[in-house]
Amino acid sequence: MSRSITLGQYLPGNSYVHRLNPRLKILALLLLLVLLFSLNSFAGLFSLLAMALLLLFSARIPFRYFLKGLRPILYIVIFALIIYLFFTKGGVVLLRIGSFTIESEGVREGFFVITRLITLIIFSLLVTLTTTPLSLTHGMSFFMKPLSKIGLPTDEVAMIMAIALRFIPTLMEESQRLMRAQVSRGADFETGSIFRRAQNLVPLIVPLFVSAFRRADDLALAMEARGYRLGAKRTRLHVDKVLPADLGTLIFVIILIAAAFYFKL
Amino acid sequence: MVKKPEIIIEAKALEFNYPGDSLNRSSAINGIDMTVNRGEYLAIIGPNGSGKTTLLKLFNALLAPSGGEVLVEGISTVDHEKVPLIRRSCGMIFQNPDNQLVATTVEEDIAFGLENLALPSAEIRQRVTEVAQRLHLDKLLLHPPHLLSGGEKQRVAIAGILAMQPRCILMDEPTAMLDPSGRREVLDTVKALNREEGIAIIHVTHFPEEAAHADRVLVLNQGEVVEDGPAEIILTDLEMLHSYNLQGTAVVELAALLRQDGFNLPTRILHNRELVNSLCQYERKS
Numbered sequence: 001m002s003r004s005i006t007l008g009q010y011l012p013g014n015s016y017v018h019r020l021n022p023r024l025k026i027l028a029l030l031l032l033l034v035l036l037f038s039l040n041s042f043a044g045l046f047s048l049l050a051m052a053l054l055l056l057f058s059a060r061i062p063f064r065y066f067l068k069g070l071r072p073i074l075y076i077v078i079f080a081l082i083i084y085l086f087f088t089k090g091g092v093v094l095l096r097i098g099s100f101t102i103e104s105e106g107v108r109e110g111f112f113v114i115t116r117l118i119t120l121i122i123f124s125l126l127v128t129l130t131t132t133p134l135s136l137t138h139g140m141s142f143f144m145k146p147l148s149k150i151g152l153p154t155d156e157v158a159m160i161m162a163i164a165l166r167f168i169p170t171l172m173e174e175s176q177r178l179m180r181a182q183v184s185r186g187a188d189f190e191t192g193s194i195f196r197r198a199q200n201l202v203p204l205i206v207p208l209f210v211s212a213f214r215r216a217d218d219l220a221l222a223m224e225a226r227g228y229r230l231g232a233k234r235t236r237l238h239v240d241k242v243l244p245a246d247l248g249t250l251i252f253v254i255i256l257i258a259a260a261f262y263f264k265l
Numbered sequence: 266m267v268k269k270p271e272i273i274i275e276a277k278a279l280e281f282n283y284p285g286d287s288l289n290r291s292s293a294i295n296g297i298d299m300t301v302n303r304g305e306y307l308a309i310i311g312p313n314g315s316g317k318t319t320l321l322k323l324f325n326a327l328l329a330p331s332g333g334e335v336l337v338e339g340i341s342t343v344d345h346e347k348v349p350l351i352r353r354s355c356g357m358i359f360q361n362p363d364n365q366l367v368a369t370t371v372e373e374d375i376a377f378g379l380e381n382l383a384l385p386s387a388e389i390r391q392r393v394t395e396v397a398q399r400l401h402l403d404k405l406l407l408h409p410p411h412l413l414s415g416g417e418k419q420r421v422a423i424a425g426i427l428a429m430q431p432r433c434i435l436m437d438e439p440t441a442m443l444d445p446s447g448r449r450e451v452l453d454t455v456k457a458l459n460r461e462e463g464i465a466i467i468h469v470t471h472f473p474e475e476a477a478h479a480d481r482v483l484v485l486n487q488g489e490v491v492e493d494g495p496a497e498i499i500l501t502d503l504e505m506l507h508s509y510n511l512q513g514t515a516v517v518e519l520a521a522l523l524r525q526d527g528f529n530l531p532t533r534i535l536h537n538r539e540l541v542n543s544l545c546q547y548e549r550k551s
């Protein structure tokens with residue numbers, strides 16, 4: 001059971017997107033998002049969507065991951081659609097319900113906004129599904145680096161994230177063990193009202209917290225014994241090398257943006 | 266002239282009180298003078314609360330002495346600037362294998378100490394590869410720690426220390442949470458490092474069988490060193506061990522029982538082979 005615990009959303013693979021430098025992926029994502037929100041034409045938007053789908057396909061990401069990624073924004077999409085359909089006026093009247101009308105301009109705008117949101121989700125998924133959580137953490141801490149100038153502990157935050165990633169499976173295992181121990185003594189986590197079930201979780205959560213704090217204590221000691229010091233300079237085993245493919249990708253994205261502005265897409 | 270053995274760790278009139286220790290309770294470490302020589306395998310035994318863990322933490326500069334001093338390769342552990350040097354030459358392995366692995370993969374964990382030394386990435390990579398081969402962890406390099414067995418986890422922890430090229434490894438009950446096969450795995454690794462690479466081992470243990478692997482055994486009681494000598498002398502002195510609520514190895518206890526029954530066995534029988542040999546000879550003699 002514990003072996004099936006996956007961390008984050010990472011899908012192992014060896015595609016072009018998988019191999020890109022994580023820092024570059026984050027930078028490219030930011031640039032593409034800016035582009036996405038400055039596009040005004042369907043032509044530009046659809047080209048970008050086509051590109052996103054192509055990349056998604058080339059990274060061999062199963063379609064259900066894409067659907068899963070869409071789920072959290074489903075309500076936003078529906079809400080946006082309703083707002084645009086009913087409140088954007090212009091063009092011909094397509095439908096009349098009492099005093100409400102749906103006009104062609106509303107349909108156009110609504111459709112545009114939804115396409116934009118979906119494209120945004122695909123690009124974000126492309127980054128989170130093809131980068132290990134650890135690389136992602138280090139990539140983000142690279143862009144946070146300037147913040148350390150104003151006293152924010154960016155390296156330490158990256159270390160905290162990395163340790164959290166390391167211990168999530170361990171704590172999951174432990175909670176499952178505790179749960180089995182409680183179930184064998186007649187505890188019931190599956191039936192009863194929500195309140196009842198929450199109450200039953202207490203004997204699970206208390207020992208879990210106690211043990212997590214003990215672990216934190218031990219770990220701090222072990223890290224200190226291995227020479228970790230807050231604020232000291234560190235290096236890393238993995239260096240994210242910038243390869244020609246990374247530079248090529250960056251140049252391509254910049255050309256895309258320039259073209260979009262030039263042709264007023 | 267006999268060459269004087271090189272001293273790695275030296276404790277002088279060492280004392281330590283935990284904050285909040287009241288006057289009527291004795292100190293956790295109560296005036297210890299001792300030395301550890303280069304390449305030595307030293308076992309430390311003693312009842313619960315006798316100060317074994319505290320002593321190791323003092324050696325590793327995790328605690329600062331309340332009195333006296335600890336010198337690691339001549340450097341005092343209170344010298345803040347030099348603490349990284351001390352941690353590099355004397356690494357420490359803890360009891361719980363789960364709570365001392367920091368990174369999300371084995372290779373990153375082995376690299377952790379080297380990253381803290383701010384070595385160049387290429388050198389870190391090279392050392393990680395070497396150490397992984399040495400400890401037969403090369404197939405596990407990309408595994409996340411939670412999928413390893415207890416014995417493997419402890420070997421990863423040892424690899425992380427070994428990568429720093431230490432003179433000495435401090436181990437606080439490293440096998441206490443392992444099954445018998447994991448225990449053997451860790452012990453064999455440690456013994457090989459001691460014999461083949463001359464790394465000094467200080468091994469705190471509750472298992473007399475493990476202490477029997479050491480060259481020298483130290484008995485701690487209430488923060489004091491009460492016995493210190495070769496393994497075959499300390500571990501065969503059952504009367505002394507029992508007086509501190511410690512057990513002898515199965516062989517020593519058995520030999521004592523046989524002696525009680527009137528068998529005239531030699532006094533210093535520690536290892537299985539010695540018992541077997543003297544029993545065989547016994548039969549022939551009688």
Ligand SMILES: Nc1ncnc2c1ncn2[C@@H]1O[C@H](COP(=O)(O)OP(=O)(O)OP(=O)(O)O)[C@@H](O)[C@H]1O
Nearest residue numbers: 283284292293311312313314315316317318319320
């Ligand atoms: N963090 C602490 N705060 C206060 N007192 C402590 C602390 N840790 C240990 N002690 C006390 O110091 C003494 C020595 O403890 P230590 O942990 O060194 O013993 P030990 O020989 O390692 O025991 P064990 O065999 O149980 O591991 C004990 O009396 C213990 O209660």
Ligand SMILES: [Mg+2]
Nearest residue numbers: 317318319437
């Ligand atoms: Mg202890």
